Amino acid sequence: MELGLSLGDAATASKPFGFMEKSTKLTNKASLGFCMGLSIGQNHTPREDEDKEKHGNNDHKSDNTNTTTTAEANKRKSLTVDTTDSPIQLDLLPNTPVPRNRNSSPTYVVYDNGNMSRGFDVNRFPAVMVHEDQADQDVAALSSSPPNSATSSFQMDFCMYSSKGRSESHNEADQAERASSRASDEDENGSARKKLRLSKDQSAFLEESFKEHNTLTPKQKLALAKELNLRPRQVEVWFQNRRARTKLKQTEVDCEYLKRCCETLTEENRRLHKELQELRALKTSNPFYMQLPATTLTMCPSCERVATTSTSTAAATTTTATPTATAATTTTTTNNQNNTADPTSKTTGLSLGSTRPRFYPFSHTQTHPHQHTA
DNA sequence: AAGACATAATGGCTTACCTCA
DNA sequence: CATGAGGTAAGCCATTATGTC
Numbered sequence: 001m002e003l004g005l006s007l008g009d010a011a012t013a014s015k016p017f018g019f020m021e022k023s024t025k026l027t028n029k030a031s032l033g034f035c036m037g038l039s040i041g042q043n044h045t046p047r048e049d050e051d052k053e054k055h056g057n058n059d060h061k062s063d064n065t066n067t068t069t070t071a072e073a074n075k076r077k078s079l080t081v082d083t084t085d086s087p088i089q090l091d092l093l094p095n096t097p098v099p100r101n102r103n104s105s106p107t108y109v110v111y112d113n114g115n116m117s118r119g120f121d122v123n124r125f126p127a128v129m130v131h132e133d134q135a136d137q138d139v140a141a142l143s144s145s146p147p148n149s150a151t152s153s154f155q156m157d158f159c160m161y162s163s164k165g166r167s168e169s170h171n172e173a174d175q176a177e178r179a180s181s182r183a184s185d186e187d188e189n190g191s192a193r194k195k196l197r198l199s200k201d202q203s204a205f206l207e208e209s210f211k212e213h214n215t216l217t218p219k220q221k222l223a224l225a226k227e228l229n230l231r232p233r234q235v236e237v238w239f240q241n242r243r244a245r246t247k248l249k250q251t252e253v254d255c256e257y258l259k260r261c262c263e264t265l266t267e268e269n270r271r272l273h274k275e276l277q278e279l280r281a282l283k284t285s286n287p288f289y290m291q292l293p294a295t296t297l298t299m300c301p302s303c304e305r306v307a308t309t310s311t312s313t314a315a316a317t318t319t320t321a322t323p324t325a326t327a328a329t330t331t332t333t334t335n336n337q338n339n340t341a342d343p344t345s346k347t348t349g350l351s352l353g354s355t356r357p358r359f360y361p362f363s364h365t366q367t368h369p370h371q372h373t374a
Numbered sequence: 375a376a377g378a379c380a381t382a383a384t385g386g387c388t389t390a391c392c393t394c395a
Numbered sequence: 396c397a398t399g400a401g402g403t404a405a406g407c408c409a410t411t412a413t414g415t416c
Binding site: 194195196197198233234237238240241245 | 380381382383384
């Protein structure tokens with residue numbers, strides 16, 4: 001049994017990435033709400049998209065790779081990803097991650113003394129460090145310094161930016177990024193990691209992007225990072241955590257939904273037991289009352305519903321089965337936003353009790369649109 | 375000041391893909 | 396050409412750590 005429910009717009013999960021092409025779509029996006037639907041169970045695996053650009057980025061988790069293979073990988077990366085060739089424009093929000101203390105000019109001196117992590121706004125540094133003329137080329141390297149490794153990474157960045165090597169290739173930038181990551185790891189034994197607090201604008205921007213696509217390709221990651229003046233790794237982590245939050249909320253929704261299903265079925269079970277007892281009692285008191293002709297009850301093979309040809313039987317069925325229909329209708333009207341709230345509806349992926357024939361109080365043609373021949 | 379909560383960040387694991395012998 | 400090993404990168408998950416209320 002598979003329950004396919006989605007938090008948020010399920011459709012976007014399988015939607016092709018569109019934020020680079022048309023950011024305006026975001027404006028008329030519905031708010032991120034809950035929706036239950038069948039399609040969601042199939043999480044869109046971004047690999048299909050990402051694999052095409054897979055080697056385009058590397059901002060973490062290659063810390064222990066040897067330099068030879070890393071260099072080769074970087075060569076491949078530099079061939080596949082070019083942060084300068086795509087005029088990516090994200091117009092979702094104004095790009096205003098203005099440093100809070102901008103007048104404190106790039107005080108690299110602070111980094112030099114290896115003691116800059118305290119009191120330094122991790123939100124600030126990329127904006128301070130970015131030089132417009134080369135922001136495109138160096139965004140990856142630029143934004144690669146983990147905030148918790150400010151000392152070492154800033155020294156690294158300082159070296160990059162203070163040196164004459166303005167024409168450093170992406171390979172070198174990636175290597176620097178890698179080095180920064182390593183430095184961040186090595187930094188663990190020293191100072192505690194500094195937690196970044198995203199600004200409202202940054203969060204909103206990321207949220208809007210997440211609505212469009214809950215996973216990122218390397219290009220998208222870089223574009224977002226550039227737009228928000230964050231490190232790609234930070235964008236990546238944000239999306240990862242965001243997916244985790246979505247999943248958690250979805251799990252809660254699923255639990256609630258299954259609870260309601262359980263309650264509904266329990267109630268139906270209780271009612272059927274009661275009905276059975278009544279029928280048994282009736283049969284005991286009047287053994288001939290319930291003896292129906294064998295041909296009276298027929299089951300539709302397609303819908304598994306019992307159609308009655310005898311009016312008396314139909315009437316008898318009606319009196320006993322009405323609560324079910326009422327309960328089902330109630331459940332549907334209260335929960336159904338996308339025609340998926342019926343606990344036994346196939347659209348939800350749930351097939352509770354679908355294998356047993358169900359009695360419905362209505363005449364068959366009333367509930368079943370198609371005509372039956374015999 | 376302490377605790378609860380939200381969330382950024384980390385490390386381990388899995389999976390898919392690529393390269394090469 | 397097919398195949399298995401090794402490497403790489405990305406995502407998920409559990410967890411930690413930190414900032415905020």
